[in-house]
Amino acid sequence: MSIVKTKDLVFEYIRRDEEGNVEGITTAVDHVNLTVREGSFIAILGHNGSGKSTLAKHINAILDPTEGTVWVDGMDTADPEKLWDIRQRAGMVFQNPDNQIIGQVVEEDVGFGPENMGVPTEEIWQRVEESLRAVGMYEYRKYSPNKLSGGQKQRVSIAGVLAMHPKVIVLDEPTAMLDPSGRKEVIRAVRALNQVEGVTVILITHYMEEIVHADQVFVMDQGRIAMEGTPREVFSRVEELKSLRLDVPQVTLLAYELKKRGLELPDGILTTEELVKALCG
Amino acid sequence: MLRDITLGQYYQTESVLHKLDPRVKIGGTLLFILTLFFYKNFLGYLAAILFLAAVIRLSHVPFSYMIKGMRSILFLLLITVAFNLFLTPGTVLVAFWKLKITQEGLKAAVTIALRLTMLIIGSSLMTLTTTPNNLTDGMEKMMGFMKIFKAPVHEMAMMMSIALRFIPILLEETDKIMKAQMARGADFESGNLIARAKAMVPLLVPLFISAFRRANDLAMAMEARCYRGGEGRTKMKPLQYKKRDYLAYLCMVGFMAGSIWLGRLPVL
Incomplete structure (x- = not known):
């Protein structure tokens, strides 16, 4: 069953000058057709300005399509009556952890979503505890968000979304402002959500290492979906990725270069272990 | 280390005062300030000083912190006292150069000094024992009637x-x-x-x-995250009066009645 589906989705930003006259139109998303199965882990890749964030904002009904339709859990995002249902079903985590934490204490921030939904007090506490445990931040529930590291803050943001019991979580470059260890922390938490809690994950990123575990990868370029497939399929097309200004993981690149020089290696090697096995085994 | 700064002037410690509902503290402070303006003699002020001292002891906040709040208004306090002291007409006690201190002026000066000092200490006692967050919550609840x-x-x-x-x-x-x-x-x-x-x-x-x-x-x-204003919103930490809050209100009203009665006795 598809949890998120887009059909011929087009979104245009209209640029205006100071008098409000239309200066030009930028098509950020251009006829995108996307189907996401419930429970899957999807990654959307693309360099800056490829339209991936704009696409993400459609899933949470922050942006309305210019043309085409987006369905979340069977609901049309253009339907204003379904707006809050959609936002509850499809949670969203943004890039900057400082700009999305509302509470002055970790637990209060996680409770913000359920409070808005009108969940009874006792259930809020229950949800907050569950969500904080799921991302491994329960010990920090009484902390001020200002005292946490970037990775921890981002995990709190994820818990905040999780407390709303969404069916799908859209993460819009959640690791872009983090250091490598923070990045690992966040990705580990996201994978756990997908595998243990069964939440559908749509991860938007430009770090290749993060999508290795995805079920399906979409590569965007100039608002269009340029490539799609499993990580292995996508990574085996090294030249194509390079032309889209994307880097492949170092191991994959090494394997690719070795193969080009005549070594017998399978396509799309993703991890160091795989390469070791292929070389020595 | 800017991230560690304390906002407002909350002093973290364990005390009954810290645990009270913010509404009690806001209401209590307002009542206390109001009471200060009812006294006609010094007995009332004495009662208020004793009451304030007792509450400060209860709060477990060091007295030096209260004084810190005073420093910012020291100048204002001195000017007010000076004006009252020298510019009130009446029976002259001391006179030198062009200045003269009258009996009425002395009384007015002491009164205003006591009132201002207790006003500042009383309200800083509230901010010292309540987190800014709690204060906001309390105010929201107290102002609820304004929604009409x-x-x-x-x-x-x-x-x-x-x-x-x-x-x-x-x-x-x-x-x-x-x-x-x-x-x-x-x-x-x-x-x-x-x-x-x-x-x-x-x-x-x-x-x-x-x-x-x-x-x-x-x-x-x-x-x-589905924020759409206050309507239909539930609270994770709703404010609920407990036994100690009612008790605190009772103490407050008791103090008010007692000290005003004392303060209006026809002595001094």
Whole structure:
């Protein structure tokens, strides 16, 4: 069953000058057709300005399509009556952890979503505890968000979304402002959500290492979906990725270069272990 | 270390006063201040001083912290006292040069000094024992009746608590911008007051831009989490009166009645 589906989705930003006259139109998303199965882990890749964030904002009904339709859990995002249902079903985590934490204490921030939904007090506490445990931040529930590291803050943001019991979580470059260890922390938490809690994950990123575990990868370029497939399929097309200004993981690149020089290696090697096995085994 | 600054002047410790409902503390402080203006003799003030001393003991906050709040208004206090002392007409007690101190002036000066001091200490006792967040919550609940007049009470409270949350973040940002500009030769330290104020202008522009950007991001994040104003919203930590809160109200009313009765006895 598809949890998120887009059909011929087009979104245009209209640029205006100071008098409000239309200066030009930028098509950020251009006829995108996307189907996401419930429970899957999807990654959307693309360099800056490829339209991936704009696409993400459609899933949470922050942006309305210019043309085409987006369905979340069977609901049309253009339907204003379904707006809050959609936002509850499809949670969203943004890039900057400082700009999305509302509470002055970790637990209060996680409770913000359920409070808005009108969940009874006792259930809020229950949800907050569950969500904080799921991302491994329960010990920090009484902390001020200002005292946490970037990775921890981002995990709190994820818990905040999780407390709303969404069916799908859209993460819009959640690791872009983090250091490598923070990045690992966040990705580990996201994978756990997908595998243990069964939440559908749509991860938007430009770090290749993060999508290795995805079920399906979409590569965007100039608002269009340029490539799609499993990580292995996508990574085996090294030249194509390079032309889209994307880097492949170092191991994959090494394997690719070795193969080009005549070594017998399978396509799309993703991890160091795989390469070791292929070389020595 | 800007992130560690304490907002408002909350003093973290365990005490009955810290545990009280913020509404009791706000209401109590207002009542206390009001009571101060009913006294006609010094017995009332004595009662108020004793009561305040007892509450300070209960709060477990060191007395020096209360005094800190006084420092900022010391100048104002001195001027008020001086005016009252020298400019009240009546029976002259002492006179030198062009100044004269009258009996009425002396009484007025002492009264105003006592009132102002207790007013400041009383209200700082409230801010010292209540977190800013709790204060906002209490005010939101107390102002709830204003909703009848379509006053955006919830929105105001939300704005206040968000402002509180962003103060340390914006401070840190200011620090960053300052350092970045100092690295390129900006001078924030030398020159007179006007020159220094002028040096701040190039600091404010990037700070404002970034604050607006943050506000925009935050608004989007809040909407994404189903925020749609106060209506239909539940509370994770609802304010509920407990036994000790009723008891505190009782003490407060008892003090008010007792001290006003004392303060209006026909002595002095």
